[in-house]
Amino acid sequence: MTNNILSLFQLCDSNLPTGAFSHSFGLESYIQEDKVYDKETFFEWLKVYLHEQLIYTDGLASLLVYEALTEGNIQEIWHLDRLLTVQNLPRETREGTQMIGDRMLKLTESLYELPILSQYRAEIKKKNAFGHPAIVFTMVAHGLEVEKQDTIRFYLYSSISSQIQNAVRAIPLGQTAGQMITHNFIPELNAAVDKILQLSKDDFGIVSPGIELSQMQHERVNIRIFMS
Amino acid sequence: MTNWTGSLSLDLEDRKGKTVAKRVYFQGALKVMRPIYLDDSGQVCYYLLNPGGGYLDGDRYKLEFTADEGSKVTLTTQSATKVYKTPKSHAYQETTIHLKKDSYLEYLPDPLIAYENAHYKQKNVVHMDRGATFLSTDILTPGWSPSGGKFSYDTIQLVSEIYVDGQIGVFDHIKLVPKQQSVSGLGFMEGYTHLGSMLVVSEYTNNAFIDELYEAIQLEQADFKAGISKLAVSGFSIRILANSTQVIERILNNCHKLISEKWLNRTPNSLRKY
DSSP states (O other): OGGGHHHHHHHHOTTSSSSGGGOOTTHHHHHHTTSSOSHHHHHHHHHHHIIIIIIIIIIHHHHHHHHHHHHTOHHHHHHHHHHHHHTOOSHHHHHHHHHHHHHHHHHHHHHOOOHHHHHHHHHHHTTSOOOOHHHHHHHHHHHTTOOHHHHHHHHHHHHHHHHHHHHHHHTTOOHHHHHHHHHHHHHHHHHHHHHHHHOOGGGTTEEOHHHHHHHHHGGGOSSOSSOO | OOOOSEEEEEEEEEETTEEEEEEEEEEESOEEOOOBOOSTTOOEEEEEEOTTSSBOTTOEEEEEEEEOTTOEEEEEESSOEEEOOOSSSOEEEEEEEEEOTTOEEEEEOOOEEEBTTOEEEEEEEEEEOBTBEEEEEEEEOOOBOTTOOSSOSSEEEEEEEEEETTEEEEEEEEEEOTTTSOTTSTTTTTTOSEEEEEEEEOTTOOHHHHHHHHHHHHTOOSSEEEEEEEOSSSEEEEEEEESOHHHHHHHHHHHHHHHIIIIISOOOOOOOOO
């Protein structure tokens, strides 16, 4: 429903206090190694991050969770929550994601009275689930009756836009450069959604070795402005 | 689909401190050589081999291992796994491993070499009891082509699933498709040609030991890039990017040696055959 889109916009706002601004998901390792140093190199990095990691993890999970919610197959959601967590081999990235998921759940629980959110909380309390932002986001979007492909599109936009904000601060880039990147990245996001709609469960969890390695290496970075 | 090009199954048990086979079975293009005891620790070592000398179009291989309580085993290969071009259907290998409490299984295969236009998929599934230890390594080379070009294979896909007490604890999925990705570049291989991995699940894992392994990795002199991190379950993973099999083997061997010394109280012998 179109009049619910604004409600979902709220979750895409980079001011949403989930702590996403303290996680670079390995970007900081590339910045420190001088591999990412301007808007062109950052754009390249962002493309790999989206098309080679995010679509097979968070993006595909969002699609599968949406379908599970439609079918009322709740057990499948807890299974996906676990898979998302255990496929995330770098500790900082895994724990960071869990923290963001937890905060987003807390926030949305106070904004919406969706039973599925309380169920998610109960599963986390029982240690049957870990908490993941893609799952919380998809639960809210499904509750707001936003369509599947738009749910994925908005989720990817929110992840990518917080990474762009991180890059603006860390590289650093000007605010205008940040907006240019966001603008030029929109076709990439749309292409990613089209690709995710074609994926199946067999594609879940594919990672790009370099990005993953940089996320592991971040644990050993001495001076840091990000937690991952 | 029960038509396997080769299948192999090996069940192990501990008999008074010595690990022996309870049952050995193989057929088709897979074979296990006679057991070798490299020292007096009781740990057995088996060399697996593919008498055909390489994986061909549409080949399907199935391996199954079971280690009973207290048994200790090293599994390795006799030479690199070569996957030749697969014009019709990809080559596939599936390995299932069951580990009982206090068993130890390490799977240390030689590198994978995928030839021009080869498509290979590998799936490893491990079911372990808490208290067992599982260690595996993988080395992916840039493959081989007559022109000497790198990354001329079609697809390499490796999936690993490790279940601890029935619940999934590790999921690892690597899929390299050089024609669709800029495999050598940023975010992928970062300009390197070889990728090495080690996955370890064990209750013995702790942060101090991970730090020790990290220090050991840094001793390598050649150009490489590596990361080590704690898993969601008790264990850790290592990824290494380098420009030769030898560099990755050296780093993995150093880590393996530390693990054997600390956890098994034994110094491993070299497994390589050339």
